[in-house]
Amino acid sequence: MSTQYDVIVIGGGHNGLVNAAYLARAGKKVVVLERRHVLGGAAVTEEIFPGFKFSVCSYVVSLLRPEIIRELDLPRHGLEILPLDGTFTPMPDGNHLWRVNDHAKTRRELLRHSALDAEAYEEFGKTMVEMCRWVKPLLSLVPPDPTSLHPRDLKKLLFLGRHFRALSSEEKYTLIQIMTMGAAEFLDQWFETDVLKATMSASGIIGTFLGVRSPGTAYVLLHHYMGEIDGAFRAWGFSRGGTGGVSLAIAAAAREAGAEIRTEAPIAKILLKNGRAAGVALANGDEIFGKVISSSVDPRQTFLKMMAPGQLPGEFVEEVERYKFRGSSGKVNLALDALPEFTCLPGAGTHLRGAVSISPSVEYMERAYDDAKYGDFSRQPYIDIVIPSLTDPSVAPPGKHVMSCFVQYAPYKLREGTWDEKREAFGDTVIETISKYAPNLKKIIVGRQVLTPLDLEREWGLSEGNIFQGELSLEQLFFLRPVPGWAQYRTPVRGLYMCGSATHPGGGIMGAPGRLAAMEILKDWQRGKV
Ligand SMILES: Cc1cc2nc3c(=O)[nH]c(=O)nc-3n(C[C@H](O)[C@H](O)[C@H](O)COP(=O)(O)OP(=O)(O)OC[C@H]3O[C@@H](n4cnc5c(N)ncnc54)[C@H](O)[C@@H]3O)c2cc1C
Numbered sequence: 253m254s255t256q257y258d259v260i261v262i263g264g265g266h267n268g269l270v271n272a273a274y275l276a277r278a279g280k281k282v283v284v285l286e287r288r289h290v291l292g293g294a295a296v297t298e299e300i301f302p303g304f305k306f307s308v309c310s311y312v313v314s315l316l317r318p319e320i321i322r323e324l325d326l327p328r329h330g331l332e333i334l335p336l337d338g339t340f341t342p343m344p345d346g347n348h349l350w351r352v353n354d355h356a357k358t359r360r361e362l363l364r365h366s367a368l369d370a371e372a373y374e375e376f377g378k379t380m381v382e383m384c385r386w387v388k389p390l391l392s393l394v395p396p397d398p399t400s401l402h403p404r405d406l407k408k409l410l411f412l413g414r415h416f417r418a419l420s421s422e423e424k425y426t427l428i429q430i431m432t433m434g435a436a437e438f439l440d441q442w443f444e445t446d447v448l449k450a451t452m453s454a455s456g457i458i459g460t461f462l463g464v465r466s467p468g469t470a471y472v473l474l475h476h477y478m479g480e481i482d483g484a485f486r487a488w489g490f491s492r493g494g495t496g497g498v499s500l501a502i503a504a505a506a507r508e509a510g511a512e513i514r515t516e517a518p519i520a521k522i523l524l525k526n527g528r529a530a531g532v533a534l535a536n537g538d539e540i541f542g543k544v545i546s547s548s549v550d551p552r553q554t555f556l557k558m559m560a561p562g563q564l565p566g567e568f569v570e571e572v573e574r575y576k577f578r579g580s581s582g583k584v585n586l587a588l589d590a591l592p593e594f595t596c597l598p599g600a601g602t603h604l605r606g607a608v609s610i611s612p613s614v615e616y617m618e619r620a621y622d623d624a625k626y627g628d629f630s631r632q633p634y635i636d637i638v639i640p641s642l643t644d645p646s647v648a649p650p651g652k653h654v655m656s657c658f659v660q661y662a663p664y665k666l667r668e669g670t671w672d673e674k675r676e677a678f679g680d681t682v683i684e685t686i687s688k689y690a691p692n693l694k695k696i697i698v699g700r701q702v703l704t705p706l707d708l709e710r711e712w713g714l715s716e717g718n719i720f721q722g723e724l725s726l727e728q729l730f731f732l733r734p735v736p737g738w739a740q741y742r743t744p745v746r747g748l749y750m751c752g753s754a755t756h757p758g759g760g761i762m763g764a765p766g767r768l769a770a771m772e773i774l775k776d777w778q779r780g781k782v
Contacts (some may be wrong), residue, residue, distance in 0.1 A: 254512075257283045260532055260542035260775070262519050262558075263713070263752065265293020268548030269502040269513075270371045270766030271751040273324050275546075276509035276527050278774050283540065284511060285532065286611045287518035287713065290496070294712055295550075295761045297496025301699035303649040304587040307495040308703070309712065309719070311638055311656040312336060312607070314479025314488040315760040316498060317391065320767055324505040331501035333489040334643050338606030340597070341451045342689040350603050365445040376442045378571035380477050382423055383430060387478060389415065394772060395731040397678050399719050430470045431726065434463075436614050438470040450611045454634055457660060459719040459759060461578035463621030464614060467742065468726045475724060475758070488607075490640045494647055498761055522547075522558045522748065529747035532558075543782050544773055548752035548766065549713055550721040551575055551734045555743075571735035575754075576728060579717025580624060582662035584682045586655040587648070587699035591639070592690035605642050609667040610635040610685060620661055627667025627676050632685055634660045652698075657682055662706040664716040672705035673769045678702060720759025721752055730756055741769040747782060749773055 259275050261268045264286030276282045290296055294309040313333055321331065338352035349365065351358045355374065362370035396408035419427065429438060435456025439449040455476035456462075463469070479488055491497035503513055509748035521533040522545055531541035547554040551572045561569055591600045594608070611617055611634050620630035636658040641648035648654050659682050666674065679702035687693045705717020714721060722728055731739045734754045741749050751769030753759040776782050 254281075254283075255538075255540050257281050257540070257542040259283075259544045259546055260540060261534065261546045261556070261751070263496035263548035264291040264499075264503070264513060264515065265734050265752065266295045266499045266502055266761055266763055267550055267752045268293070268546075269499060269506050270320060270324070270763040271546050271548065271770045272511040272513070273502060273506035273509055273769035274767055275773060276506055276511035278770075282506075282511040283542070284506070284513040285517040285534070285540070286513070286515045286521055288711070289516050291513065291515060292496045292499030294708075294714065295495045295499045297494030297647075300585060300701050301587045304652070304654050305494050305647040306654055306697060306701070307491075307640065307656060308585060308701070309583060309708070310495050310761055311490075311640070311658065312488040313491050313495060313498055313761050315642070315762040317762060317764050317767065318765040319392065324502060326498075326501045329501040329504035329508070330645045331498060334492055334493040334640065335607055336488045336490055336643065338603070339451060339609050340461060340594075340603040340606060341447055341609045341611060342594050342596045343447055343612050344688070346596050348594075348603075349451060350597070351451075352606070353624050362445070362448070365448065366443075368717060369445045369448055369686050369762070372442045379426060379472065383427060383474055384421070386419060386427060387417065387474065390730070391478070391762070392681050392768070394741070394768050395733075395756050397731055397737065397739070399737075423549060430474050432467055433470040434465040435469040435473045436464040436617070438473070446613045447611075450614045450617050451609045453614065453617060454609060454611045454636065457580075457617070457621070457634070458636075458658075459581060460723050460725060461580040461661075461663065462626065462725070463625075464617045466621075468677075469590045470722050471665060471726060471729075475760070478630040479760075490638070490643055492644050492646065494640070495761060502763070522554070524563055524745065527746070529745050539727075544747050544749065546749045546751045546769060546773060548750075550577070550715050550718075550752065550754045551750070552577070553713055554750065563745065565744050568735070568738070571738075575727065575734050575758045576723045577664070577716035577718040578723055579664040579708060579714070579719070580661045581717070581719050582629070582659045582678060582682075582705060583703040584657040584659060584679055585701040585703075586657065588653040588655055588696045589651070589694040589698050590692070591653060592641075592655070592686070592696065593688045596689065600642075604639055608636075608637040608639075609685060610689070612636070624661030624663045625666060627663060629662045629674070629681065630660065630665075631681065633662075633682060635682060635685060637686065657686070662705055662717075664718075671704040675702050675704050675707075678704060721754040722759075729758065733758060741765075741772045742776075
């Protein structure tokens with residue numbers, strides 16, 4: 253094995269792999285070093301119980317950039333996305349709300365709740381698509397620095413100005429509202445049905461330590477609207493074989509282009525020579541050298557754990573220290589020997605093939621946040637459930653199922669006790685909460701895995717368990733991500749770059765940070781700066 257490379261990529265999550273694939277395709281000698289035994293980071297499939305394969309962390313795919321799918325030819329490398337249709341919200345009074353991608357069906361369903369909302373829903377959808385169309389080009393744009401007079405930045409700022417001017421007056425107002433409002437308040441302007449607003453606003457709090465009424469969450473809602481499968485906005489799907497399938501397809505593309513990928517290779521230190529990045533030291537003391545180090549792990553890991561404070565400007569270190577993680581989510585993965593029966597809609601209908609959302613009212617959602625604000629996990633949490641084995645039987649033994657429960661809120665910092673003490677109580681709360689709607693659940697569980705924010709930090713290196721490597725709050729987006737002045741994938745250390753979710757455009761199985769960082773590295777190479 254070589255110890256000298258052009259590029260060393262820290263971390264084999266999907267962004268690190270995308271970064272490696274693009275750099276290898278450009279002819280660079282690349283190695284990816286992943287700490288775990290398996291590739292994928294938070295986009296991973298693991299067989300937790302014999303025969304049951306879980307998308308252990310992230311569970312649905314839609315944000316993956318179409319240009320990456322195309323350029324890396326991912327379908328040829330095994331990527332297959334199976335559509336996930338609809339969101340089913342059971343209600344405590346025995347009613348339910350079930351929205352699907354079929355407009356006519358959803359309209360009929362909404363009419364049961366409110367004629368006004370049935371009308372507004374279509375209009376809302378159109379408006380969100382327009383907003384997505386506006387934001388979408390920004391996902392593929394290296395953020396300009398608004399304080400710079402460099403022609404490159406000025407050109408992009410001009411583009412942004414023109415891009416904004418192209419919106420109609422109404423769209424401009426809506427965009428500003430989205431950037432500043434809480435998700436629930438934003439939806440209040442459109443709808444009257446509480447359960448509809450609650451379920452829709454849930455997308456606004458994912459991965460953030462904010463409530464559905466907190467300003468800024470309307471943007472997170474839009475971020476989750478942005479996904480597209482085959483060009484359709486707001487379409488989510490399962491990767492066949494679990495979300496690890498996405499990472500493995502990218503890894504195959506990277507290997508084909510010549511990249512070397514090593515697992516069980518934890519990096520302890522970034523090595524500098526004459527103030528420039530020169531290599532890395534593994535936890536076992538081995539040293540590997542490269543002209544460029546591209547880190548897909550978060551800024552706390554990269555700058556505060558793998559480097560010494562004196563190696564970086566003090567002001568930059570302070571900014572990194574201020575970067576907010578505040579993990580707020582957990583995950584409960586269940587192996588089942590039958591399907592859950594929801595009292596409000598019994599049977600194994602197609603409502604179980606989409607997402608099942610435990611979000612019965614806006615007050616319920618806000619109270620779930622109240623617990624977290626004061627350092628407890630939610631006694632009645634918001635839960636987003638999927639049962640991928642119904643769509644992709646390869647992930648469970650015949651007749652059995654895997655059920656993934658994404659849970660909020662689970663604050664990293666607890667008021668009392670530790671997550672090691674509270675892990676099982678948290679798991680019990682999740683199961684109790686779902687059992688109120690599906691009473692057979694406890695009887696059909698044959699295995700359970702409970703992941704707290706502490707587990708996400710320990711096992712995946714996600715600081716404070718933040719699922720997006722840092723909150724997607726407005727002050728940490730675009731030219732402010734991860735820190736002001738350093739949003740263009742470069743760092744104060746020459747030869748050291750960032751390429752993970754902590755950079756623009758942020759978290760989710762998107763691949764955009766890895767791709768954009770690769771482009772910037774290659775530009776610096778051409779300019780002779782490497
Ligand atoms: C519970 C959960 C649910 C989620 N649900 C969804 C979802 O449904 N849909 C969606 O789009 N997104 C979801 N996300 C977010 C999404 O999965 C992440 O934003 C994305 O996978 C991050 O990719 P990344 O490559 O930037 O970073 P990561 O996946 O964090 O990859 C970083 C890699 O670096 C490795 N590493 C860490 N330290 C070291 C070290 N010292 N040396 C070497 N390697 C190291 C890690 O092991 C990891 O493999 C979820 C995330 C979580 C945690």
